[in-house]
Each structure stands twice: as structure tokens, then as C-alpha cells.
Amino acid sequence: MVNEVDSYPTKNSGRIPLCIFFKGARDVFKLDKLGSEIAQIAFPAALALLADPIASLVDTAFIGQIGPVELAAVGVSIAVFNQVSRIAIFPLVSVTTSFVAEEDAVQVVNQEEAQQIGYLEMSQTINNESKELIEEIGIPPSSTILPNSAESGFKPELLDENTDAPNSKHQIRHIPSALSALVIGGILGLIQAILLISAARPILKFMGVKSDSPMLIPAQQYLALRSLGAPAVLLSLAMQGVFRGFKDTTTPLYATVAGDVTNIILDPIFMFFFRLGVSGAAIAHVISQYLISIILLRRLMKHVYLLPPSIKNLQFSRFLTNGFLLLMRVIAVTFCVTLAASMAARQGSTSMAAFQVCLQVWLATSLMADGLAVAGQAILARAFARKDYNLVVATASRVLHLGLVLGLVLSIILGVGLQFAAKIFTKDVNVLHMISIGIPFVAGTQPLNALAFVFDGVCVAIVSIICLFMLSFSHGFFGIWVALTIYMSLRALAGFWRIGTGTGPWNFLWT
Structure with a gap:
């Protein structure tokens, strides 16, 4: 792979790291080894990530048939649930993926080295036995070809696959970070469930849902019931992080699709047949999340030992140290979207209902x-992990280019299609009018969003929060979306700046 990419830019060469943004731009759709690997991981990963939002969109469409008040109430509850979940989810999944990928890479290298040592020892044994046989027979050494010589044709790869040589494809792996992630995810899920169930009413009031608001009761019911699924949500996402670390995004896809299809089937049954309304939507969602967790756990047990040799093998301190930095960033970054939902809720159920559709x-x-x-x-x-910086630069530039192209395509599709699709979510004329105000922002910010998600840049929340307060009060619903556009723009620019200046993990670009 190293031979397929150019040398990465260095300070000594006089080239600026910013040039990696344009490196290989002509090869954006090239299905070489790197392009194929990105496609094999990204396509099922994107489908898995889309499965839950699509299920949420279906929930939104069903709830929108009940009425705008219920649609707005569920929107506030989802914003609260997502804010609390993402505080744990993003650091947990990101750290888990990186740790598992690193540990798996190291184990593969160690197994390859051990395999080579085993082959050499086997070859030496054959050589020694051949020498002893030659001496007994009395054949002159010069007329023999020993098995470990180049002419002998001895090839380790032709050995029987049932020998004792390590075979990483069929071994159950010892990955300490995998079990650590599950334990941490389960604990955080329980804490989240207890917090949201016990403090649902005051949290909703903080979000702008007043005591006399018609949104309060349905919002509280939905939030309390959906919070019962918090442990399953964090456990399933922790396991998805493990599979991603193995570069296996297909297994999470199957599990997520199975769970979300179940959710979509159960939604109308609980909401309309049993007449549970928004509570039925929450119950269907909780059942689907536990189904996803069970499927992933059964699959993970076939690949990873989930019982450590000792407590010392768990890596809680490593997770906490690395996850804390991500935690601070995620709190600030996700808080911007939650604050936007709060501002929309304070403007009434019509604005909040439109914001819920546009946001989803x-x-x-x-x-x-x-x-x-x-x-x-x-x-x-x-x-x-392998210090292959050429591959680092090639991967970063290729993913960046693909993200930009994807954002432009999505911008065109949403700009045209959402005008007609909005009626799927609600029939209320006032809500539809508010949605039409948000459509240009939803469509136009897609390229920025794509770059921001690919970069996952540093915290730019302070400026974004100030913009949200100022613009929401001065320009209402329109101002909220202007502020969110500024927020995503700053995230994308921060990502450009970080790589362009060679800071953080990109400091090797200046060495």
C-alpha cells in the first residue's frame, strides 16, 4: 500500500500540509486498493448509521398524523435524549473503535511474526533430520538439496492449515478494550435511564416546555419510556465500535436494520391499534434497541472473549483518560443542536413541530x-499503529473528497425533494409553511455538514451558542437555522485548520 501513494509533505520539503486537501483529487472515484477498502467499510457503515435516523423519520411521520402538538412534544424529548446519549456515545464509540483497531492490528502483527518463527523452527527441524538421514546413508553433502534452501521449493504457505501455526481469521481474540467498552456502556446507560426518568419534568421545563404547555404531558411520557432503552442504546453502540475496530461494518448493519424494521412494524400497532399514541412509539423504539443489542452480543461472543483473565486487563483508566477530552468537545458540540431545539420549543408547538421534521x-x-x-x-x-504515514495522508484526502461530493449530491436531492416530502410528516398548513423556511438551510448546508462529520473538528460551540441566542431572538425560526449553518461552517473550518496546520495527531506532517 505504501508504494501506491506519494510521500507525505514535510516541513523540510517546503510543502505546506494544507496541500493534502487537494492530493489525489482526480482519484476520488478510483477503485484502487484504498478506494475499495473505504467503500467496503463506509457503505455498510453509512447504511447502519442511516437505519436509526430513518426509523426516527418514520416515527416522526406516524406521530405527525396524530397532531402538531404531539409532533413537537416528541421533538423536544428526542432532543433531550440525544443530547444526554451523545455525551456518552461519541467518546465511547470513537475511543472503542480506535482502541480495538489498534489492538487488533498489533495482534495481527504479533501473530504474523509468531507464524514466521514457527515456519523457521519447522524448517530447521526438517533440515536437522535431513542431515542426520544423509549422514546415516553416506551421501556426500554437496550432492544434496536441504529442505530449507531456496532450491528446495519449500513454501510455508503450503503447510496444512490445521497445523499449530496461528490463524487469526479463526481465533477468538483477546481484546481487553472490547469488554471495557461494554462495561462502561452498560453503566452509563443505567445512569442515563435513572437521570432522565427521575428528572424528566424539570429537564423539559429547562428546554422551554412550560407547565401550562400542551406539549408537557406527551413529552414527559415519551422521554420517560424511551429512557428505559438507554442501556441497550449504549451497549449496542459500544459493540458497534468494537466491530468497526475490526473493520466489520456489515454485522452492525444487519443488527440495526433488524431492530429498526421491528420498530417500524410495531409503531402503528402500539400507536393506533392499542391507541397508546406517543407512548406506543417510545415502547416500539425500546423493544427495537434491545433486539439490536441481543443480536450484536451473540455475534460478538463468537469473535471476542468477553471474560478477562483478570480485572487488571480491563482498561478503564485508558478509556477515561482519552474519553474525557472527547467528552468535553462532544458536550459543547452537541449542545448547540439541543439549544436550537430549546429555542424552537420556546416559540411554540408549530415552530417546534417544523423544527423536528427539518432536524430529523x-x-x-x-x-x-x-x-x-x-x-x-x-x-x-x-x-x-503501523506508522504508515503515507497511507494516513492518502486516506484523509480521499475521504475528504468523497465527503464533499456526497454533500453536494445530497444538497441537490433535498433542495428539490423535500418540498414535496414535507407533507408526509404533517398536514398542518402552518407547520408546512415553517418547514418551507427551513428547507434551504437543510439542503444548502449538506456540503458543510459532510465536511464537519468527516473532520469531526474541535470545539467551536461558544461562537455558535452566542449566535443561537442572538439570532433566535431577533429572527425566530429563520435565525435558528442561520445559527446552525454558522455552527456547521465553523466545525468544517476548524477541521481544515487542524490538518492544515499539522496539529494534534497530524503533527507528523511537520516533522
């Missing part, structure tokens, strides 16, 4: 670029 479409389509980010993260983790 905005996030669902934007998360398609996150599939590229997953592929980039898995390949980069292995490349950094």
Missing part, C-alpha cells in the same frame, strides 16, 4: 457522511 431530515442525510468518517477512522487507526 438534516441529521439523517448528514450522517451519511459519517460512514466515510467510520472508514477513515478504522483505516487511520491501523495506519498510525
Whole structure:
């Protein structure tokens, strides 16, 4: 792979790291070894990431048939649930993916070295036995060809696959970070469930849902019931992080699709047949999340030992140290979207209902670029572990170009299609009018969103929060979307700046 990419830019060469943004731009659709690997990881990862947002869109469509108040109430509850979940999810999944990819890469290298040692020892044994046989027979050494010589044709790869040589494809692996992620995910899920169930009403009031608001009761019911699935959500996402570390995005895809199809089937049954309304939507979602967790756990047990040799093998301190930095960034970054939902809720149920539809479409389509980010993260983790900086640069530039193209395509599709698709979610004329105001922002920000998700840049929340307060009060619903556009623009620019200046993990570009 190293031979397929150019040398990475260095300070001594006089080239600026910013040039990696344009490196290999002509090869954006090239299905070479790198392109194929990105596609094999990113495509199922994007489908897996899209499965849940699509299920949420279906939930939104069903709930929208009940009425705008219920649609707005569920929107506030989802914003709260997602804010609390993402505080744990993104650091947990990102750290898990990187740690598992690194440990797996190291184990593969160690197994290859052990395999080579085993072959050499086997060859030496054959050589010694041949010498003893030659001496007994009395054949002159010059007329013999020993099995370990180049002329003998001895090839280790022709050995029987049932020998004792390590075979990583069929071994159950010892990955300490995998079990650590499951334990941490389960604990955080329980804490989240207890927090949201016990404090649902005051949290919703903080979000702008007043005591006399018609949104309060359905929002509280939905939030409390959906919070019962928090442990399953964090456990399933932790396991998805493990599979991503193995560069296996197909297994999470199957599990997520199975769970979300179940959710879509159960939604109308609980909501309309049993007449449970928004509570039925929450119950269907919780059942689907536990189904996803069970499927992933059964599959993971076939690949990883989930019982450590000792407690010391768990890596809680490593997770906490690395996850804390991500945690601070994620709190600030995700808080911007939650604050936007709060501002919309304070303007009434019509604004909140429109914001819920626009936000779900905005996030669902934007998360398609996150599939590229997953592929980039898995390949980069292995490349950094092997110090293959040429592959690092090639991967970063290729994923960036693909993300930009994806964002432009999504922008065109949403700009045209959402005008007609909005009626699927609601029939309310006032809500549809508010949605039409948000459509240009939902469509126009897709390229920025794609770059922001691919980069996952540093915290730019302070400026974004100030913009949200100022613009929402001065320009209402329109101002909220202007502020969110600024927020995503700053995230994308921060990512450009970080790589362009060679800071953080990209400091090797200046060495």
C-alpha cells in the first residue's frame, strides 16, 4: 500500500500540509486498493448509521398524523435524549473503535511474526533430520538439496492449515478494550435511564416546555419510556465500535436494520391499534434497541472473549483518560443542536413541530457522511499503529473528497425533494409553511455538514451558542437555522485548520 501513494509533505520539503486537501483529487472515484477498502467499510457503515435516523423519520411521520402538538412534544424529548446519549456515545464509540483497531492490528502483527518463527523452527527441524538421514546413508553433502534452501521449493504457505501455526481469521481474540467498552456502556446507560426518568419534568421545563404547555404531558411520557432503552442504546453502540475496530461494518448493519424494521412494524400497532399514541412509539423504539443489542452480543461472543483473565486487563483508566477530552468537545458540540431545539420549543408547538421534521431530515442525510468518517477512522487507526504515514495522508484526502461530493449530491436531492416530502410528516398548513423556511438551510448546508462529520473538528460551540441566542431572538425560526449553518461552517473550518496546520495527531506532517 505504501508504494501506491506519494510521500507525505514535510516541513523540510517546503510543502505546506494544507496541500493534502487537494492530493489525489482526480482519484476520488478510483477503485484502487484504498478506494475499495473505504467503500467496503463506509457503505455498510453509512447504511447502519442511516437505519436509526430513518426509523426516527418514520416515527416522526406516524406521530405527525396524530397532531402538531404531539409532533413537537416528541421533538423536544428526542432532543433531550440525544443530547444526554451523545455525551456518552461519541467518546465511547470513537475511543472503542480506535482502541480495538489498534489492538487488533498489533495482534495481527504479533501473530504474523509468531507464524514466521514457527515456519523457521519447522524448517530447521526438517533440515536437522535431513542431515542426520544423509549422514546415516553416506551421501556426500554437496550432492544434496536441504529442505530449507531456496532450491528446495519449500513454501510455508503450503503447510496444512490445521497445523499449530496461528490463524487469526479463526481465533477468538483477546481484546481487553472490547469488554471495557461494554462495561462502561452498560453503566452509563443505567445512569442515563435513572437521570432522565427521575428528572424528566424539570429537564423539559429547562428546554422551554412550560407547565401550562400542551406539549408537557406527551413529552414527559415519551422521554420517560424511551429512557428505559438507554442501556441497550449504549451497549449496542459500544459493540458497534468494537466491530468497526475490526473493520466489520456489515454485522452492525444487519443488527440495526433488524431492530429498526421491528420498530417500524410495531409503531402503528402500539400507536393506533392499542391507541397508546406517543407512548406506543417510545415502547416500539425500546423493544427495537434491545433486539439490536441481543443480536450484536451473540455475534460478538463468537469473535471476542468477553471474560478477562483478570480485572487488571480491563482498561478503564485508558478509556477515561482519552474519553474525557472527547467528552468535553462532544458536550459543547452537541449542545448547540439541543439549544436550537430549546429555542424552537420556546416559540411554540408549530415552530417546534417544523423544527423536528427539518432536524430529523438534516441529521439523517448528514450522517451519511459519517460512514466515510467510520472508514477513515478504522483505516487511520491501523495506519498510525503501523506508522504508515503515507497511507494516513492518502486516506484523509480521499475521504475528504468523497465527503464533499456526497454533500453536494445530497444538497441537490433535498433542495428539490423535500418540498414535496414535507407533507408526509404533517398536514398542518402552518407547520408546512415553517418547514418551507427551513428547507434551504437543510439542503444548502449538506456540503458543510459532510465536511464537519468527516473532520469531526474541535470545539467551536461558544461562537455558535452566542449566535443561537442572538439570532433566535431577533429572527425566530429563520435565525435558528442561520445559527446552525454558522455552527456547521465553523466545525468544517476548524477541521481544515487542524490538518492544515499539522496539529494534534497530524503533527507528523511537520516533522
